[in-house]
Amino acid sequence: DGGITQSPKYLFRKEGQNVTLSCEQNLNHDAMYWYRQDPGQGLRLIYYSQIVNDFQKGDIAEGYSVSREKKESFPLTVTSAQKNPTAFYLCASSVQGANSPLHFGNGTRLTVT
Amino acid sequence: RKEVEQDPGPFNVPEGATVAFNCTYSNSASQSFFWYRQDCRKEPKLLMSVYSSGNEDGRFTAQLNRASQYISLLIRDSKLSDSATYLCVVTPYGGATNKLIFGTGTLLAVQP
Numbered sequence: 263d264g265g266i267t268q269s270p271k272y273l274f275r276k277e278g279q280n281v282t283l284s285c286e287q288n289l290n291h292d293a294m295y296w297y298r299q300d301p302g303q304g305l306r307l308i309y310y311s312q313i314v315n316d317f318q319k320g321d322i323a324e325g326y327s328v329s330r331e332k333k334e335s336f337p338l339t340v341t342s343a344q345k346n347p348t349a350f351y352l353c354a355s356s357v358q359g360a361n362s363p364l365h366f367g368n369g370t371r372l373t374v375t
Numbered sequence: 376r377k378e379v380e381q382d383p384g385p386f387n388v389p390e391g392a393t394v395a396f397n398c399t400y401s402n403s404a405s406q407s408f409f410w411y412r413q414d415c416r417k418e419p420k421l422l423m424s425v426y427s428s429g430n431e432d433g434r435f436t437a438q439l440n441r442a443s444q445y446i447s448l449l450i451r452d453s454k455l456s457d458s459a460t461y462l463c464v465v466t467p468y469g470g471a472t473n474k475l476i477f478g479t480g481t482l483l484a485v486q487p
Contacts, residue, residue, distance in 0.1 A: 293472060304379065304462075304477035305419075312473075320473065352418055360470025361407035366418040 264289045266367035268353050273372045275347075283338045283370045285353035291365070292358045294336040296320075296328065298349040299369075305352065311336055312358065340372065347374045376401050379465050381478040389486050392453050396481045398463030399445045407466040408446045410437055412459045413480065419462055423448070453485045 266287040275281045287294065293312045297305040307320030311330040325344025330336050340347045350371050354364040380399045388394045400408075408425035423430060425437040425446050436449040450457055463478035 295473065302383075302479060304479050307473065307475075310473045318473070350416075356472050360472070361466055362472050363409055363421045363424060364419075364472065364475065366420070369418045371416070 266353060266355055266365060268351075268367035268370050270370060271368065273370055275372070275374050277374055278342045279374075280339055280341050281347075281372065281374075283340070283351055283353075283372070285336045285338065285367055286334055287336075287353075287355045287365075287367075288334060289355055289365060290333075291355035292333070293356045293362075294330070295354040295356075295364065296326070296336070296338045297352045297354065298322070299352060300349050308338065308351075340374075347372060378402065379463055379476045379478040381461075381463050381481045383479060384482040385484050386481065387484045387486060388453055390453060390455060392485075393449065393451045394453055394483060395447055395449045396461055396463075396483075397445050397447050398465075398478055398481075399443075400463075400465045400476075401444070402465075402467055403441075403444060404468035405444075405465045406468050406470045408437075408439060409464040409466075410446075410448050411462040411464055413462055414459050422461070450483075453483075455485050455487060458483055458485045 269284045295310040296308040309328040311317035327339045353367040356362040410422040411419040412422045413419040429438045434451045438447045460480040
């Protein structure tokens, strides 16, 4: 079955450490996205990529980095510069074109202490 | 005013009840609309796209009112399994998928 896989499901890190969240999709979607979800807030876009080897900052990119070396993969690195990294991180993908709905991975819950 | 607003709830309803949620949006040029369902501590899943003419999928009906700038979701004959948070999602003019605006969600709790 096609889908989006995020790993790990739960991640615990000490403050000051970088951490990389994995996102893999086999839906053959060109576009991929990273969102974070915090209690009481709507999903906020961190980074997105519409094609391999290209990506753009979303609304809250500071303290994060991404790469898109393969169509299937869009890993997110949460760096020590991110002031409040504890959150639920969601990866999504979509077909190219306007008004396309997003398909989400199962999420990674990151806790930084 | 927030770009997309939803009543956070919770909406506590008995099994078999009919329940409706509204979602208002501020930009009259918004182009497409979706309802997603999100279970506790899980990812959002697409429930329905919302078309201008309204659409129905089983017990679920979605409506769009452009004049008043809101979309609605009606759930008939509520089941325990309908308990979840329902997210309203709006795409601005042009339909760019990197510009989706998510509401904060409405929590539905269906009681036995």
